[in-house]
Amino acid sequence: MSEKRIREHPVLDFQRKDGFFFDFEGKQVLAYPGETIASALYAQGLQRFTESKLLKRPRGFFCAIGKCSSCIMRVNGVPHVRTCITPAREGMKVERHGAMPEFPDTTLPCPKVKEENIEVAVIGGGPAGLSAAIVAAENGADVHLFDENTNLGGQLVKQTHQFFGRYEEHAGTRGTDIGKDLAKRAEEAGVNIHTNSTVLGYYHKNKIAVDAGNRLEIYGCEGIVYATGAVENFLAFENNDLPGIYGAGGVQTLMNEYGVIPGDRVLMVGAGNVGLIVSYQLLQAGVDVVEVVEAMPTIGGYQVHASKLRRAGVPISTGHTVKKALGNEQVEGAVLHELDENWEPVTGTERTVECDIICIAVGLKPDNHFLRLAGCKMKYVRELGGMVPLRTETLETSVEGLFVAGDSAGIEEATVAILEGELTGAAVTEKIKGGSEKLLAVKKRARAGIEEMRKGPYGQRPLEGVRACTFEGVCPE
Amino acid sequence: MKGYESTGIIHGKDIPWPSEKRLSQGPVVIIECVENIPCNPCVKVCPKEAISKTEITDLPDIDHEKCSGCALCVTECPGLAIFVVDCSYSETKCRITIPYEYLPRPNKGDTVHALDRKGDMVCEGEVVRVRESGKTLGVTLEVPREYARDVRGMRVIE
Amino acid sequence: MTTVVCRCEDITEDDILEAIRDGYREIEVIKRHLRLGMGPCQGKTCIPIIERIVARETGCKTQELDIPTARPPSRQVSFSLLAGDDRD
Ligand SMILES: Cc1cc2nc3c(=O)[nH]c(=O)nc-3n(C[C@H](O)[C@H](O)[C@H](O)COP(=O)(O)OP(=O)(O)OC[C@H]3O[C@@H](n4cnc5c(N)ncnc54)[C@H](O)[C@@H]3O)c2cc1C
Ligand code: FES
Numbered sequence: 059m060s061e062k063r064i065r066e067h068p069v070l071d072f073q074r075k076d077g078f079f080f081d082f083e084g085k086q087v088l089a090y091p092g093e094t095i096a097s098a099l100y101a102q103g104l105q106r107f108t109e110s111k112l113l114k115r116p117r118g119f120f121c122a123i124g125k126c127s128s129c130i131m132r133v134n135g136v137p138h139v140r141t142c143i144t145p146a147r148e149g150m151k152v153e154r155h156g157a158m159p160e161f162p163d164t165t166l167p168c169p170k171v172k173e174e175n176i177e178v179a180v181i182g183g184g185p186a187g188l189s190a191a192i193v194a195a196e197n198g199a200d201v202h203l204f205d206e207n208t209n210l211g212g213q214l215v216k217q218t219h220q221f222f223g224r225y226e227e228h229a230g231t232r233g234t235d236i237g238k239d240l241a242k243r244a245e246e247a248g249v250n251i252h253t254n255s256t257v258l259g260y261y262h263k264n265k266i267a268v269d270a271g272n273r274l275e276i277y278g279c280e281g282i283v284y285a286t287g288a289v290e291n292f293l294a295f296e297n298n299d300l301p302g303i304y305g306a307g308g309v310q311t312l313m314n315e316y317g318v319i320p321g322d323r324v325l326m327v328g329a330g331n332v333g334l335i336v337s338y339q340l341l342q343a344g345v346d347v348v349e350v351v352e353a354m355p356t357i358g359g360y361q362v363h364a365s366k367l368r369r370a371g372v373p374i375s376t377g378h379t380v381k382k383a384l385g386n387e388q389v390e391g392a393v394l395h396e397l398d399e400n401w402e403p404v405t406g407t408e409r410t411v412e413c414d415i416i417c418i419a420v421g422l423k424p425d426n427h428f429l430r431l432a433g434c435k436m437k438y439v440r441e442l443g444g445m446v447p448l449r450t451e452t453l454e455t456s457v458e459g460l461f462v463a464g465d466s467a468g469i470e471e472a473t474v475a476i477l478e479g480e481l482t483g484a485a486v487t488e489k490i491k492g493g494s495e496k497l498l499a500v501k502k503r504a505r506a507g508i509e510e511m512r513k514g515p516y517g518q519r520p521l522e523g524v525r526a527c528t529f530e531g532v533c534p535e
Numbered sequence: 536m537k538g539y540e541s542t543g544i545i546h547g548k549d550i551p552w553p554s555e556k557r558l559s560q561g562p563v564v565i566i567e568c569v570e571n572i573p574c575n576p577c578v579k580v581c582p583k584e585a586i587s588k589t590e591i592t593d594l595p596d597i598d599h600e601k602c603s604g605c606a607l608c609v610t611e612c613p614g615l616a617i618f619v620v621d622c623s624y625s626e627t628k629c630r631i632t633i634p635y636e637y638l639p640r641p642n643k644g645d646t647v648h649a650l651d652r653k654g655d656m657v658c659e660g661e662v663v664r665v666r667e668s669g670k671t672l673g674v675t676l677e678v679p680r681e682y683a684r685d686v687r688g689m690r691v692i693e
Numbered sequence: 694m695t696t697v698v699c700r701c702e703d704i705t706e707d708d709i710l711e712a713i714r715d716g717y718r719e720i721e722v723i724k725r726h727l728r729l730g731m732g733p734c735q736g737k738t739c740i741p742i743i744e745r746i747v748a749r750e751t752g753c754k755t756q757e758l759d760i761p762t763a764r765p766p767s768r769q770v771s772f773s774l775l776a777g778d779d780r781d
Contacts, residue, residue: 066638067638068636068637068638068640068670069636069670110697110700110703111701111702111703111732112702112703113695113703115695115697115703117700120700120738121738124768125734125737125738126700126701126734126737126738127700127701127732127733127734127769128700130733138733138769140769206768219613220576220611220612220613220669220671221613222572222573222574222613222614223573223574224573224574224575224591225575225576225578225579229574229575229576229613230576230579230580230611230612230613232669232670256767256768257767258765258766258767258768258770259765259766259767260765261765267765267766269766269768269770269774273774274774289737289738290738291741291742292738292739292741292742293742294696294697294698294706294742294745294746295696296695296696297695297696298696298697299695299697299700341637342636342637342638344638355536355541356536356540356541357540357541357542357543360570360572360614361539361540361543361545361569361570362567362568362570362572362614362615362616363614364539364542364543365539365543365544365545365567365614365616365652366614366615367543368542368543368544368652368653368654369650369651369652369653369654369687369688370637370654370688371650371653371654371655372654374542374543376541376542377541423741425737427735427737427763427767428763428767430760430762430763431763431764431765431767436760438755438756438758440755440756444741445760473573510573510590510591511573511591513573513590513591513592514571514572514573514590514591514592514593515570515571515592516570516571516572516573516592517573517592
């Protein structure tokens with residue numbers, strides 16, 4: 059097993075001090091503060107995290123952000139722990155249990171349930187949620203922000219590249235730095251920050267249930283801003299569940315948050331911005347990207363991102379997709395083929411590439427489970443990536459007091475996420491505490507900024523999408 | 536459909552190129568940005584106001600006469616799409632400043648592989664200057680003058 | 694051939710094609726029939742894929758398809774969190 063921790067990186071600095079050990083099936087595994095159980099195990103070369111329920115197929119971790127449950131293990135006697143978001147601790151006992159673990163035989167401690175009434179709950183600590191929380195707190199609201207991760211910043215913490223956008227909204231700055239800056243400002247503004255706190259559900263009326271690790275917390279809220287970002291799309295192809303097939307977000311998290319490379323030779327599926335950027339980040343981490351394949355006839359992401367890859371010698375094959383993954387226990391290669399204009403495979407174009415990782419970057423869709431629970435009126439809007447809630451101009455959904463911002467409202471970019479966060483932060487505060495000159499100014503500025511971002515050819519899609527789901531006055535049936 | 540839409544490779548004809556006269560006067564900026572991305576750091580960072588946009592989604596409008604070739608924008612552009620070319624000081628050589636964010640880092644005096652937009656090696660180049668700004672390096676290479684329009688990347692020889 | 698649609702419940706593309714052939718056409722019904730999307734991840738990975746498969750097989754547009762009802766919790770929850778009721 060080869061060590062996969064990144065020692066040197068052109069942009070990131072991984073400080074690893076005070077390493078410690080935990081027990082994995084009788085072996086001592088090294089971990090560093092800040093690492094999760096999954097990242098420490100992967101760094102040692104572990105690929106098979108669990109096995110599937112019926113077919114007993116090997117499974118690796120997949121999403122690395124707590125969404126897919128492919129990484130569950132027994133930790134200190136407790137089964138079904140998502141190891142990808144559980145911090146490693148000295149001396150803990152970790153073992154694999156397959157898909158159907160036995161019920162724990164220990165008597166579990168009886169937890170406390172806490173109930174509290176608060177003014178504003180912000181769900182999700184990415185750019186949208188942080189910005190909403192900052193504005194609301196700075197304008198006198200009592201704000202609680204919940205994020206299921208240990209680190210705030212959402213997708214931003216993994217972006218080692220400089221951002222496009224408005225210079226005023228941090229363009230030219232690396233995503234990682236923007237995330238840190240927003241987190242610091244939220245703290246300074248007096249936001250009550252709850253990390254490692256997963257919001258489990260919505261209950262009438264504007265009550266939320268939070269898994270705070272050791273206890274269940276119920277909050278009655280006067281206003282909610284929902285900003286949990288997006289979920290990655292996946293693809294159906296033969297052998298698509300082999301260890302070594304990961305979502306782009308998972309690869310990014312592993313590599314840029316925990317400093318662990320996924321493998322040595324990566325096939326990237328998808329040439330949208332995420333596929334192109336993650337490919338570039340892989341090259342920066344010293345990993346070989348053998349090819350980028352894209353089913354569409356043109357590259358979906360920005361030409362400048364594609365050009366960076368081409369200059370580094372990475373081929374981009376449009377009109378191609380992956381037919382199947384090769385390998386038994388883990389990925390050993392992939393079979394690619396060309397697609398015609400009707401997306402049908404062209405016979406005789408099959409070819410094999412050698413790789414140990416297949417990274418899937420075929421789009422994101424808004425995370426909407428909570429909104430559906432809350433009974434928000436939803437609409438399928440292709441331009442925004444999937445099912446999104448109907449909303450007012452200030453992003454209030456059909457459920458009064460429940461606002462939505464960022465990728466959960468529609469897939470766009472960080473600048474828009476920040477501006478939407480500011481807009482909803484101001485609107486929710488206005489609703490609870492009454493209006494003020496200052497809030498009006500924030501709203502005006504944010505709306506002007508959003509409008510500006512949606513000009514130009516790349517803005518057409520989201521602009522049309524937003525038009526299709528924005529209502530005035532009473533929400534349409 | 537433009538070629539780069541399916542290949543990711545820009546061609547000289549896709550981008551504004553300074554006049555021969557301006558090229559002979561000193562270093563000057565080349566911006567390989569063709570897509571109306573909502574983005575403006577290049578505009579904000581230029582001390583000579585040589586790059587402008589009315590709307591944030593406009594293509595950068597370059598006034599080659601105002602540009603001093605200072606290369607501040609090379610390390611500022613999030614798309615790493617800005618280069619500076621200097622064809623003014625020699626009949627046979629030219630200098631190209633390119634943004635670089637990989638390891639190992641090049642050092643002044645190194646001989647490196649100079650690459651074209653497809654990542655193919657064009658020639659060898661000598662590193663004459665390395666400027667760092669926020670972890671992005673602006674690396675100035677000296678290469679034969681005939682490659683001024685081709686060299687856009689580099690690889691350190693290990 | 695194993696093309697996995699629902700990773701949690703091990704449901705393959707073939708299983709879904711068979712269900713559609715058997716007359717199950719709505720996602721909500723296929724979900725109940727096959728347990729698709731009812732594992733620990735609560736359909737975060739598989740629902741978009743099945744949307745595409747059902748759209749392709751039934752000739753419906755993705756917009757026109759039903760989406761399964763959302764039920765709490767959004768994430769898996771340990772028994773210990775639910776069983777206790779020691780209020781402050
Ligand atoms: C590879 C890549 C490159 C990108 N490059 C750029 C770029 O160059 N420029 C640009 O402008 N944008 C870029 N983006 C887009 C940008 O990162 C996103 O649009 C932005 O992060 C969205 O912000 P958000 O706050 O809506 O969501 P996120 O950043 O996704 O944050 C959501 C947060 O919610 C938390 N959460 C989710 N569910 C729960 C729950 N149930 N309970 C508690 N917390 C929860 C998550 O842990 C997360 O921290 C890029 C995105 C990717 C993936
Ligand atoms: S939940 Fe851990 S890998 Fe997806």
